[in-house]
Amino acid sequence: RIDGARLTSRLAELSMIGATPEGGCRRLALTDEDRQGRDWLVAQMKALGLDTRVDAIGNIVGVLKGQQDGPAVIMGSHIDTVGTGGRFDGALGVVAGVEVLAALRDAGLTPKRDMAVIAFTNEEGARFHPDMLGSYVWAGGMSVEAAHREVDSDGIGLGAELKRIGYEGAEKPGFLPAHAYIEMHIEQGPILENEGGGLGAVTGIQGICWLELTLKGRPSHAGTTPMAYRKDPGLAAARINIFANELTKTIPNQLANSGVIRVQPGNVNVVPETVVMTLDLRNPLDAPLAKAEAAVRAFCAELAERDGIEVSFRDLARFPATPFAEELIAEVERSAGEFGLAVRRMISGAGHDAQMMARLCPTAMVFIPSIGGLSHNPAEFSTDDDMIAGANILLTTAWRVANA
Amino acid sequence: RIDGARLTSRLAELSMIGATPEGGCRRLALTDEDRQGRDWLVAQMKALGLDTRVDAIGNIVGVLKGQQDGPAVIMGSHIDTVGTGGRFDGALGVVAGVEVLAALRDAGLTPKRDMAVIAFTNEEGARFHPDMLGSYVWAGGMSVEAAHREVDSDGIGLGAELKRIGYEGAEKPGFLPAHAYIEMHIEQGPILENEGGGLGAVTGIQGICWLELTLKGRPSHAGTTPMAYRKDPGLAAARINIFANELTKTIPNQLANSGVIRVQPGNVNVVPETVVMTLDLRNPLDAPLAKAEAAVRAFCAELAERDGIEVSFRDLARFPATPFAEELIAEVERSAGEFGLAVRRMISGAGHDAQMMARLCPTAMVFIPSIGGLSHNPAEFSTDDDMIAGANILLTTAWRVANA
Ligand SMILES: NC(=O)NCCC(=O)O
Ligand SMILES: NC(=O)NCCC(=O)O
DSSP states (O other): OOOHHHHHHHHHHHHTTTBOTTSOBOOOTTSHHHHHHHHHHHHHHHHTTOEEEEBTTOOEEEEEOOSSOSOEEEEEEEOOOOTTBOSSTTHHHHHHHHHHHHHHHHTTOOOSSOEEEEEESOOSOSSSSSTTHHHHHHTTSSOHHHHHHOBOTTOOBHHHHHHHTTOOOSBOTTOSOEEEEEEEEEOOSSHHHHTTSOEEEEEEEOEEEEEEEEEEOBOEETTTSOGGGOBOHHHHHHHHHHHHHHHHHHSTTOEEEOOOEEEESOOTTEEOSEEEEEEEEEESSHHHHHHHHHHHHHHHHHHHHHHOOEEEEEEEEEEOOEEOOHHHHHHHHHHHHHTTOOEEEEEESSOOHHHHHTTTSOEEEEEEOOGGGOOSSTTOOOOHHHHHHHHHHHHHHHHHHHHO | OOOHHHHHHHHHHHHTTTBOTTSOBOOOTTSHHHHHHHHHHHHHHHHTTOEEEEBTTOOEEEEEOOSSOSOEEEEEEEOOOOTTBOSSTTHHHHHHHHHHHHHHHHTTOOOSSOEEEEEESOOSOSSSSSTTHHHHHHTTSSOHHHHHTOBOTTOOBHHHHHHHTTOOOSBOTTOSOEEEEEEEEEOOSSHHHHTTSOEEEEEEEOEEEEEEEEEEOBOEETTTSOGGGOBOHHHHHHHHHHHHHHHHHHSTTOEEEOOOEEEESOOTTEEOSEEEEEEEEEESSHHHHHHHHHHHHHHHHHHHHHHOOEEEEEEEEEEOOEEOOHHHHHHHHHHHHHTTOOEEEEEESSOOHHHHHTTTSOEEEEEEOOGGGOOSSTTOOOOHHHHHHHHHHHHHHHHHHHHO
């Protein structure tokens, strides 16, 4: 069993780094706050005697050596946050993984296989694209070089920031072969709470499509240019946002969000020249997701034709719906059963590092409820009881898989 | 008569300061580019022997002493630009005023009254609000202290920037009493060109209402939050933009633009927390303008109620429709007639410093055609012939009024 007080106090410590006045965390990937969080994590891992290493994309790996060589049972998540982040998203999964290894050490137990915990770089995709970048590189989906070339919205390079904060490590991403991957995370949505609590055995992750649209019109004077003469990409962006929102009413389970809208030149009396906007489209099934994307593209083509706006697209992230391994989902359920905890199968709305690790090995996740379904919000909250329950399931499942 | 070559070459010199690769100018108020433009202008004025002074809001005044004391005949405009500015908007009026005084000096003519040219600070309203700020302060509509407290979108203060660039002058705004004000400007719209060319005798300026809206929703996770749970101020902003645009189809002569849209936190996968947007509403008549504003406010109240978005409003600028002085409009027509130039009466779609000066004295403007009706665009263009014609009308009108 894990030490609940130690788990929650470790999370509270990490929460101080990048704490915001609203009670949340702002620890954007590869910023100084992220560096401080990393320094704290490395110190925790070393204090536990874990073999602690950093790879070339900044993933931090702590290994508890097992009795035999060979692939490891890996736990993990991330410690970066979005701009309006909470204290639990990602951080909890990393801290829980550390606590699992601490509990085993305290109990004097050595697993058959290696067991490890990884904090992956830039999971949120809030600063650099795509999201789940660290685990994507770890799983071989993207080269280290390509990832280093990513830039944030100020044009600052990921590679440069990794160097600056001292987390461009010597290891090759993926250096630790994976036997299985298990991630604990907050649900970040309202389903478990609406179902009366209990935990989630995650069956997979829905498909994700992130598009960046650049809309070019013609800057002109807002006082002298007749409405019919205008080519206003701001108005086009508004129509696209509403169109994507309407799609969610006709395509089952479709989600859409426009989280970024940047207008140039951004003067009150200038009809905009350029708008850069993003769309985050998701669906549990790949086919309707593709249909939603095609509908957006067709709508933009019409707009371009009708309103004289140039529209160009760039993929920021594109991950198919990812089912998890049935045998590992069943292990999560079994562990919950041993603790007498209610558990329900559910799909994940959010992307997670588990979605990338599923490319390499059998993968599963444990979800705990998010109060009010809130996440990416400073008011994000989960109870101590649920955190402790989730960490015990993580421990039990990982331990069993590591010794099977 | 003015010296056409000298007029156009002065304008070309000023155009070099803040020149953009697209062939326009970016000389935002109180930036280093604006300072360079100001230094250039002051040197020009001093070289002509004008009594050159700067007031506490940075307005630059060059006076040609007349034979008698008393109020001056003032010409003027501005040298600041918007972010996607052209070479003519504002700069032409200032350079033409300088050329008028140069031509009089060359001809050895001394007017009865003082004649002056003023370059007013921050006419565009692109960096600081309201637009026409320098002439508004000059005309007593706003205190120097209040104007100094204005901040740009980065929170930098107008007073601090004035000091930094060395243009917080010793004079009190309005120190030079005004007998009449005449401003030459490009039309910035397509009317004159569509009418086959010729010049414009401006009868007045339409009403202007600039609103800043702050929309607050609830940040949440774009992958896990069911659409029905979201409070998305980005979507609200889109609906408001489209609503304002639709108003222009039902309220005669109504214009609307949303030139600023800033989204926080601005992450792909976060349903926005806050949007700050602006609306620029204009109408030649005050009553329909008030109706448009009321309709926008009512729509926002509905949205707030229905979608759970908090909406708050701030006035950035609010200037009523401003008729010019009939006797001075007629003088402009008479001057055009003397040169055999076609001239038509028209209302100005853009705000100008003349709108503020009309609070102090009889005011009029001369417009010259803008090719393609383009302005606030690097491709803004007017022909040499039209510039020279406009400057000759300015000279003739100002000279006659100064000697009447
Ligand atoms: N868990 C989480 O918030 N991941 C970020 C990637 C996503 O947007 O789903
Ligand atoms: N002339 C001009 O562009 N003035 C700026 C104020 C306005 O937006 O009308």
